[in-house]
Amino acid sequence: MLDRYREYKQLNLSEIGTEILQKWGETHAFEQSITLRDGAPAFVFYEGPPSANGMPGIHHVISRTLKDLVCRYKTMQGFQVNRKGGWDTHGLPVELGVEKELGITKEDIGKKISVADYNKKCKEVVMRYKDKWDDITQKMGYWVDLDNPYITFTNDYIETLWWCLSELYKKGLLYESVSIQPYSPAAGTGLSSHELNQPGTYKDVKDTSATVLFKLQDKDKIGLQEIKSDVFLMAWTTTPWTLPSNLGLSVGAHIDYVLVKTYNPYTFELQYVVLAKSLLHAYFKEEVQNSDFENYQPGDKLIPWQMIKQFKGNELEGLRYEQLLPTEASSIEEIHKITPGADPFKIVVADFVTTQDGTGIVHTAPAFGADDFKAGKKNNLGILTLVDKEGKFIDGMGEWSGRYVKDYKDDPHYTDVNIDICVQLKKEGRAFKVEKYEHNYPHCWRTDKPIIYYPLDAWFIKTTAAKERMIELNNTINWKPASTGTGRFGNWLENMVDWNLSRSRFWGTPLPIWRTEDGSEEICIGSVAALNEEIKKAAIALGGDTNKNYLHDGILDLHKPYVDDIILVSKQGKPMKRVADLIDVWFDSGAMPYAQWHYPFENKDSFKNAFPADFIAEGVDQTRGWFYTLHVLATLLFDSVAYKTVVSNGLVLDKNGNKMSKRLGNVVDPFETIEKYGPDATRWYLVTNASPWDSLKFNVEGIKEAQRKFFGTLYNTYQFFVLYANVDGFTCKESYIPIEERPELDQWILSSLNSLVKEVTDNFDKYEPTQAGRAMETFVDEQLSNWYVRLCRRRFWKGEYAHDKISAYQTLYECLETLSKTMAPIAPFFADWLFNNLNDVTAKSPLSSVHHTHFPTPIAEAINTGLEKRMKLAQDASSLILSLRKKVNIKVRQPLQKVFIPALDKEMAENIRMIEEIIKTETNIKEVEILDADNDFIRKKAKANFKTLGKKLGSRMKWAAEKISLFNNAEIEEVQKGGYILNNDEIAAGAEPILLNEEDLDIITDEIPGFEIATNGSLTIALDITLSHQLLMEGAAREFVNRVQNIRKDKDFELTDHIRVEILENDGIQNFIIEFKDYICGEILADSLEFVPHLSNGTSIEVNNNSLTINVTKNSKHGN
């Protein structure tokens, strides 16, 4: 315990950061913050695991500040908040990094480097920056358990994932199916969406596009019997190589289609074609509509056309057409071999069809597009994959067989098969338009070759089975901001598709499914124990070397390649091998509520007590990532939400609003920022500058501002407090003076303080930390520092250490201490520093950290809104008086006699009376005269109250406002008495009378003849600026005091030093010194003040343009 409060030379937030951090380490403050809450209700928080294979950036600081402040707040509210850290360690980014580092590609894995060595490397790399992460975590003040984190690559973690998968499997929610995925024929591998989002993968390319004609077979069904020529359906494609695989045509149910009579531009034959009405202009020229068909000559540029009939899309549904490019490989027999019972070559209705471009009829090849696949499945179109995995046409396609659909091999003799296809179609009269078309198309980032969409086997979780339930549960989640939950997330749920889990990679959680070669039998393993048992079973059943390396200790590493070594045995006694897939890393993180506890194998209670989470927070980019996968797994496995509240924070942009990226070189190094400005100012800025979900334009100037404006002011207030508290020995040992026994100013600041506590609590509870922080800023700046302290300064350094002074100390102490608590969640270091600086002297709290204390609760009895309103009035009045002084150039030090304040009503008069003392001292005025409402001194003016009158008057509002603005005092008084009729002159003509009430007017002071006035709303100030001789003398005395104080300061006297003052005699201007001698001596702590005829070493000072020579010396005889 200290006997003096610590005093500082200047504020150094960075130093406070390091100092407090060290203290936290020594006292295990974080651990204590949890153990101290043993037995308290839990507040459950989940840490979204970052990946430690990259450096932390400033955007990590924002989301972690958010998480931390909520956890700290809840801890202070009495909850026990366990915070288990975690690391996301699997996945593609890790693998890509390793490949780059080793200079290999995916194909080399298993060849140039063994899978075991490759995965070993991945494991090394994945924690590469863990130290940096731990470091930033500490330095930014993020309290999270770094000693026992969950790590997704551990066996325990994976085992839980297997358990989850097997549960899903048991429920029939895990299935294998073909899906259409981006695939690179050049690289021979499927690509993840992540890979597709690498910079530069989407390129503008020119492809041969074709508008082709499908011959309608049953035109009779839509009443076209009388048309003798063929009727064609027009469809457009940018990938003609998919046309042989066409199995359907998709139309939009509500799109208007038209039948058009025209000539084919290539064969010049008369044709009837069908396309969307709104796309006519893309194919036909307006000026030749209905023009002369008879005189058309083959080769004419302008081709006549005529609209014959119109249909809705759904009228076309089910119509059949002839296969466009029949080949051996695509005969109906072949189709039935692949998909028995398929019913292709018909028109189907699909919702993805638009009239943006093309013809409004979409060529549908189920193998080569996700939408096509969906439409094919829904309508039983079958599937034809006439292209192999190398990207060339398969056998049985005549001259096209063996030809690559794109130039994948950089073959100098490559000829584009797409063009050949178009040529053939032109010849057959099945092409309507062939042209180069420039569009944006994805490319394989590794080979730079265009990708195709291709059907691949994949494992899925049947999320669609629980769609309704997931939507229902989502409605119970508190989303911040709400729009993300209903919009981005809700929408996503509405359009949910099954979750494709498969990844053909190496470093990840293996799918624990083994199956026989013919696929007839399979097993899904749900635990290591089960696997080991199966290993042994298979070894016995299959004999030989089966699983020989895994018989003793079982399996030791659940990754590839070890799991792939293992062969299990089926019920029928057949060997089973593991399916090749790894699972999506998002499954890893989505299962963290269970896997972090190794549930259900261990820690069943820990899990039960920590599920679901009360709160999680991550960047908005996780909405369809982590937020989604948590939600899916909780719903499917436990029919529960995974989290009750989720805050999605926005992005951190650079100060110009650009996304931060290494490429642009605009990334902000969080280490440097925290080092330079301290963690608190950084956190404060991030929290208060913009709501968490708004994107933040990061600008260090903002941090500097927080530093100066908020922390600087609070620090000054603290310094002020300790300056005097140390002098007077205030240590809170006196008994607490009841609030009602304190001066009004104290009551006021305590009322404001408690209002603040209430506001801050409300906002923290609503997960609105920005509002909470801003409220604290306003309080510290406007109320505590610039009003309370300013007005109370004298109370601290003048007078006896008695009731009034102690009251002031107790009040200011309470403000500072309470603030240290309310700000603790956002600025944990400074708050603890402040708290301990106070508490180390007073020992009011037995706790060693502010973070262990309880968050203040607002004391309702301390809140006096009337008082707060009055004080606002005092502030406004003082501000007006100061502005008037400024206007007439009379400094505050010069006392003035009187100010007039007109009161518009009794209440206002009463309020002014109650604050007149404050106004007087604050503005150095002797008298406040309140002018009653009915005085005839001031001239009043009225303004219409638009709110009340607008409703009554409607369109006559303008007229009334005009009239009211011309009212004189008498008319206004009439209105106030009641019964004033605005349209007296119209009554005779039979108009309804318009009756004005007092509430219909806003009364303001117009002017006070003969005075300088200033107004602000309904408040008016009139200042008497007459300077009497007496006032001038007093002003001079104050001026003199000021000069002496400056001398004291220059001479480095202590505050408490008493002095002697000698003044060189100077006739004429010394009167004020004689007259105000007592006042002056009291102010400057002078034991003597004497005029002397001679002064050898005096200082020259100036008082109101007169020179005086004085000598100030310390009076050593006077004890302190």
Added chain:
RNA sequence: AGAUCCGUAGCUCAGCCUGGUUAGAGCACUACACUGAUAAUGUAGGGGUCCCCAGUUCAAAUCUGGGCGGGUCUACCA
């Protein structure tokens, strides 16, 4: 393409839900003042097509519709 957030002073943001009179704050800039809190503070000044258009209304920054611009996410399609 869909969803979502944002657009108010040179910059960062309030206000918008619940329409009302002269649209605010801080920073920056300029001038003046203050000076036992002083690398603090006060007062004043300049600075605005409240992104645009239309509608509703006596009245729109605020409500409705349609655009535009920027960010993000998802999708990528003939």
